[in-house]
Amino acid sequence: MEGYDSSQYEKLSLAVDLLVFTIEDDRLKLLMVERSEDPFAKMSALPGVFVGIKETLDEAAERGIEEETGLKDIYFEQLYTFGEVDRDPRMRIVSVAYMALVPIEKMNYHAGERTLSARLVDVEDLLSSDTKVAFDHKRIIAYARQRLANKVEYTGIAFHLVEEEFTLPKLQKVYEILLGKPLYKANFRKKIAPLIEETDFITSGEAHRPSRFYRLKKTEE
Amino acid sequence: MEGYDSSQYEKLSLAVDLLVFTIEDDRLKLLMVERSEDPFAKMSALPGVFVGIKETLDEAAERGIEEETGLKDIYFEQLYTFGEVDRDPRMRIVSVAYMALVPIEKMNYHAGERTLSARLVDVEDLLSSDTKVAFDHKRIIAYARQRLANKVEYTGIAFHLVEEEFTLPKLQKVYEILLGKPLYKANFRKKIAPLIEETDFITSGEAHRPSRFYRLKKTEE
DNA sequence: ATCAGAAAGTAGCAAAAAGATACTAACTAA
DNA sequence: TTAGTTAGTATCTTTTTGCTACTTTCTGAT
Numbered sequence: 345m346e347g348y349d350s351s352q353y354e355k356l357s358l359a360v361d362l363l364v365f366t367i368e369d370d371r372l373k374l375l376m377v378e379r380s381e382d383p384f385a386k387m388s389a390l391p392g393v394f395v396g397i398k399e400t401l402d403e404a405a406e407r408g409i410e411e412e413t414g415l416k417d418i419y420f421e422q423l424y425t426f427g428e429v430d431r432d433p434r435m436r437i438v439s440v441a442y443m444a445l446v447p448i449e450k451m452n453y454h455a456g457e458r459t460l461s462a463r464l465v466d467v468e469d470l471l472s473s474d475t476k477v478a479f480d481h482k483r484i485i486a487y488a489r490q491r492l493a494n495k496v497e498y499t500g501i502a503f504h505l506v507e508e509e510f511t512l513p514k515l516q517k518v519y520e521i522l523l524g525k526p527l528y529k530a531n532f533r534k535k536i537a538p539l540i541e542e543t544d545f546i547t548s549g550e551a552h553r554p555s556r557f558y559r560l561k562k563t564e565e
Numbered sequence: 566m567e568g569y570d571s572s573q574y575e576k577l578s579l580a581v582d583l584l585v586f587t588i589e590d591d592r593l594k595l596l597m598v599e600r601s602e603d604p605f606a607k608m609s610a611l612p613g614v615f616v617g618i619k620e621t622l623d624e625a626a627e628r629g630i631e632e633e634t635g636l637k638d639i640y641f642e643q644l645y646t647f648g649e650v651d652r653d654p655r656m657r658i659v660s661v662a663y664m665a666l667v668p669i670e671k672m673n674y675h676a677g678e679r680t681l682s683a684r685l686v687d688v689e690d691l692l693s694s695d696t697k698v699a700f701d702h703k704r705i706i707a708y709a710r711q712r713l714a715n716k717v718e719y720t721g722i723a724f725h726l727v728e729e730e731f732t733l734p735k736l737q738k739v740y741e742i743l744l745g746k747p748l749y750k751a752n753f754r755k756k757i758a759p760l761i762e763e764t765d766f767i768t769s770g771e772a773h774r775p776s777r778f779y780r781l782k783k784t785e786e
Numbered sequence: 787a788t789c790a791g792a793a794a795g796t797a798g799c800a801a802a803a804a805g806a807t808a809c810t811a812a813c814t815a816a
Numbered sequence: 817t818t819a820g821t822t823a824g825t826a827t828c829t830t831t832t833t834g835c836t837a838c839t840t841t842c843t844g845a846t
Contacts, residue, residue: 353616358576400650440646513822528804529823733794734793750794755832756832770842770843771793771843774795775842777795
């Protein structure tokens, strides 16, 4: 392909759509914006940016995340590239979706330049209702939701949704939310024990036994 | 993003690079072409096509696969999108990599219009040697190799590398090649037993006990 | 015909992981 | 001091995996 004379092919616009997930009030939430302009004015959409001609995809994703949340250095990964011809009614735009995870304590966001507002949307509610979402963004969200559920089983992705020091009940809750089912406390602890290490801190002030804070062990993955 | 006036952003070329894998002589092989033009003339590269302005990514991938192999209806999936700025020395080209799997018995290929030849390359040999490959294609191949190894463990992706009716020794070999390690026969059979069903056919003519042909059960996944 | 070789296929145990239950521990608030 | 509530642990059962050793069924050479 790259030997082709590419000028015979029309170029197209490439965007990055961002799925910034967090967990708030024991629910999986996603950062969405309210569009100020047509098409889909006043509807919910994923935040996103166009990819600059001198910018890698990862750089565009980082830039977009920072514009929406002010955050740098949060975990993100490329999700999938959506390239239906008519996904944008105005013109051909191919979108590379990126997924980012951030603990709610660090979460921050604000309306962008061309959006009315930004807010956290309950993902399960959104997906199980027939709420309309701009473009093909609902499908993208469903795809990401699925990937999250898969990855929590065989990677440490859930750790990105808690702070660096976390209690096991809190971490377990994150696993349960992503998996969509309750876990046995004892088994959960057996499973993640080799990945974590104790800290000297415990919770206090709650009307029950305090829980210890742990952190992720550096040495394994 | 999609509310932006996109005209302020330069458009770019989008290509699909194809990784057509098969198994030949008990080795994982990949279809590669020899480039006829600069840059990287005479070097090995992945086959690929540019994405047309009225064409989805999947359609472009299907078209590319058919151009290279004459095959329709083979299994393929989107792998990852590579968007480094300088991955093509001439101009900015973002590439969506697609991975296709085909049993060697169906495999077919020929040099394209702008390539000198097409051939099957031993993947492990290529990756463990310091053979130069055009563009960032070696990295893409390494990424795909990894993904194949992962997916064989938790999906039925290996079935796409054997014909519809297959013997268990043959299927096991495919698993072993993708995983890069030997498996115990008895365990392997226990594991895939629920996924397959017997046929009435067995091999013949070999100097040992014949083996039965099976097929994938339709009902599960 | 019989037997050696070779790969297909099966039986069955041991070890490890996952599933599940029931308990004990430590805090606050009344 | 006690009731309520959640943290944390001990222990058993079940399932899966890891492994070995066996039996089966073919060809090809005595």
